[in-house]
Amino acid sequence: MGDRRADDRVLPITRWVALAIVPFLVVAAFLLFAFPQRTGELFAWAIAVPLSAFFLASAYVGGIWFFVGVVRARRWHSVKHGFPAVVVFAGALLLATLLHLDRFSQNLSFAVWMALYATTPFVVAALAVVQSPRDPRTPDSVDAAIPRRWRYVLAGIGAAALAFGAVVFVAPQFAMGFWAWPLTPLTAQVTGAVLTLTGVVNAGLLWDDRWSAFRTLFQAQLLSLVAISVSLVARRDDLLWERPMTFGLLVLVGGALVLYAVFTLRCEALSRRATASLRA
Structure with a gap:
């Protein structure tokens, strides 16, 4: 007899938490995009290079789409693979915050930032655990099986992004020496945290071939990639063109945007x- 909990339902508490997170992401993305030179005053800390502000904001754009998707989701499995990515990302930002408390502004934005990242990794992890048995692990009545070659290619790309993000996070001083724009130890770790998102999401492709389980997540990733691409063009003067990483990053972002769109x-x-x- 099947597990009666496997009803694929998104619990009300999960929707309410997602709904509570969305306004914070909207405000943060707006402040970072609209006022990158005033982050010390309006945001949680002063971000010296606007492109670093834009890079974090681009991740928030994808996060907004994802959490709105959680609020609207009719089935748990359609958003489940995003929860581990949020836990890793938010947990990394909490650790980066604790390591660099002296860099943060003593203002309302920092108080909100600290409250959000001190709770989000644990709350989202708890929700993922509680919701996990509700996935029946079956396709939707109308669904598509993701071709195996696509799953392995994207999982490999994600693994590379996750590994690279981990290196940038763990060794920020090393990353500062080759990154495409100037970083501080804090913005290096934030950048590393952003890079982990696609890796954790794409790992789910190794054991789940339901397109319905990834549609919302890849829409979110595409939005983030578009935002990053626009940011790189808008803030091209922030780029260190003498570094090989700069051209490489532009190629990687452009290639990822095309690949994800085609997929x-x-x-x-x-x-x-x-x-x-x-219907036939």
Whole structure:
């Protein structure tokens, strides 16, 4: 007899937590994009290079899409793979904060930042554990199976991003010597935390081939990549063009944007084909 909890339901508490997080992400993204030179006054700490502010804001753009998706989700499995990524990202930012408390402004924004990151990793992890048995591990009635080659390629890209992000986080002084724009130890660790997001999300592709389980997440990643691409163009004067990493990063971001877009369109086409077959 199957587990009666496997009803694929998103619990009310999960929706309410997601709904509570969204306004913080919206405000943070707005402040970082609109006032990158006033972060010391308006944000949690003074970010010297605007491109670092834009990079973090780009991650928040994807986060907004994801958490709105959680609020609207009809099925738990459609958002489940995003929760471990949020735990790792938020946990890394909490650790970076504790390591660099002297860099933060003593203002309302820092109080909100500290409250958010002191609670979010643990609350989101608890929700993931509570919700986990509710995934029936079956496809939607109309779903698409992600081709194996796509799953392995994207999981490999994610693993590389996760490993690179971990290196940047653990060795910020090392990262400061080669990164595409000037970093401080704090912004290096924040950058490393952002890089882990795609790695943790894409790891789920190794054991889950349901497109319905990744649609919202890849839409969020695409939005983040678009925001990062626009940021790199808008703040191109912040880039250190003499460093090889700069050209490499531009190629990687552009390539990832194209690859993720093609992958998403491919899976949507498979999903439409499945719908047409069901109606035939």
